[in-house]
Amino acid sequence: MKKKSVYITGGTSGIGWELAKIYLKLGHTVGICGRSEKKIQAIREQESQIPNFKQLVLQRYDISIREQCRENIQFFIQKCGLDLFIANAGVAFSDKKNIPNFEKSKQILDINVNGFLYSVEPAIEHFIQQQSGHLVGVSSIAAHVCMPGVSAYASSKAFVLHLMKCYQQDLRDHNINTTVVCPGYVRTELTSKNKHAMPQILSAEQAAHKIAGAISRKKIVYTFPFALGFVAKLIGALPPRILYFLLQGFPFKFSRKVKKPRP
Numbered sequence: 001m002k003k004k005s006v007y008i009t010g011g012t013s014g015i016g017w018e019l020a021k022i023y024l025k026l027g028h029t030v031g032i033c034g035r036s037e038k039k040i041q042a043i044r045e046q047e048s049q050i051p052n053f054k055q056l057v058l059q060r061y062d063i064s065i066r067e068q069c070r071e072n073i074q075f076f077i078q079k080c081g082l083d084l085f086i087a088n089a090g091v092a093f094s095d096k097k098n099i100p101n102f103e104k105s106k107q108i109l110d111i112n113v114n115g116f117l118y119s120v121e122p123a124i125e126h127f128i129q130q131q132s133g134h135l136v137g138v139s140s141i142a143a144h145v146c147m148p149g150v151s152a153y154a155s156s157k158a159f160v161l162h163l164m165k166c167y168q169q170d171l172r173d174h175n176i177n178t179t180v181v182c183p184g185y186v187r188t189e190l191t192s193k194n195k196h197a198m199p200q201i202l203s204a205e206q207a208a209h210k211i212a213g214a215i216s217r218k219k220i221v222y223t224f225p226f227a228l229g230f231v232a233k234l235i236g237a238l239p240p241r242i243l244y245f246l247l248q249g250f251p252f253k254f255s256r257k258v259k260k261p262r263p
């Protein structure tokens with residue numbers, strides 16, 4: 001198998017780190033990034049347990065700062081080339097409320113939307129120049145349905161889904177493949193503080209194997225797990241009034257700790 005060069009934003013924990021381990025095991029060169037020095041240090045300490053650890057490039061920066069993205073990703077490309085770019089980094093907040101928190105909404109959009117654009121920019125420029133490459137965007141099942149309480153997160157992921165479908169049209173003339181993945185619930189730091197039920201939850205390792213499989217099959221849109229994705233798409237297609245009655249109170253209604261305050 002031809003050895004590839006793979007870059008994963010937000011590869012320092014969760015789904016991204018599990019993907020990084022899969023590609024390292026296959027002998028590819030892998031670049032990852034994240035903001036937390038603690039997470040990067042924890043990865044360095046695993047050196048002896050990770051196959052081909054010497055082929056791992058660790059970078060610490062914030063994807064919501066355009067210059068940092070350009071500088072770090074271009075540095076990786078110059079050093080290692082680039083065949084596969086996975087724009088995975090993203091944030092969510094556990095305190096789901098139907099009164100929008102505008103400060104948190106801004107933080108989500110700065111990373112999940114602007115940071116997404118800033119990180120794919122140098123990768124797409126390189127792919128166009130080399131007239132080949134595979135661009136992957138990590139969206140969410142939340143992109144398919146207007147869930148109450150997660151307005152900014154769901155909208156940011158709908159942006160990623162729509163953008164990647166547009167890129168599929170724009171970039172295929174340059175021999176660039178695109179894949180957008182929409183995972184359901186995955187057990188990671190991002191979901192660790194959720195108090196509501198998370199049906200069909202997968203481990204980060206299971207999710208990463210599914211995503212890597214979809215990438216190798218060059219899927220254009222990949223939503224998983226299938227049953228949850230099917231339901232999300234179905235209810236996402238309902239007229240807003242019906243959706244409101246169906247989802248009223250979610251996620252509070254299905255909260256694991258539903259405790260009504262005593263009068």
Ligand SMILES: NC(=O)c1ccc[n+]([C@@H]2O[C@H](COP(=O)([O-])OP(=O)(O)OC[C@H]3O[C@@H](n4cnc5c(N)ncnc54)[C@H](OP(=O)(O)O)[C@@H]3O)[C@@H](O)[C@H]2O)c1
Nearest residue numbers: 010012013014015034035036062063090140185186188190
């Ligand atoms: N877990 C789920 O159920 C689920 C479901 C659907 C979609 N997703 C999506 O999957 C992706 C990965 O999430 P995860 O569940 O694996 O969460 P995670 O364990 O919290 O991983 C997120 C990764 O992104 C990095 N990151 C966050 N903000 C960043 C920034 N501004 N600049 C650089 N790196 C940043 C984090 O590192 P630092 O914290 O050090 O910056 C970390 O490496 C996200 O886009 C998420 O929206 C997750």
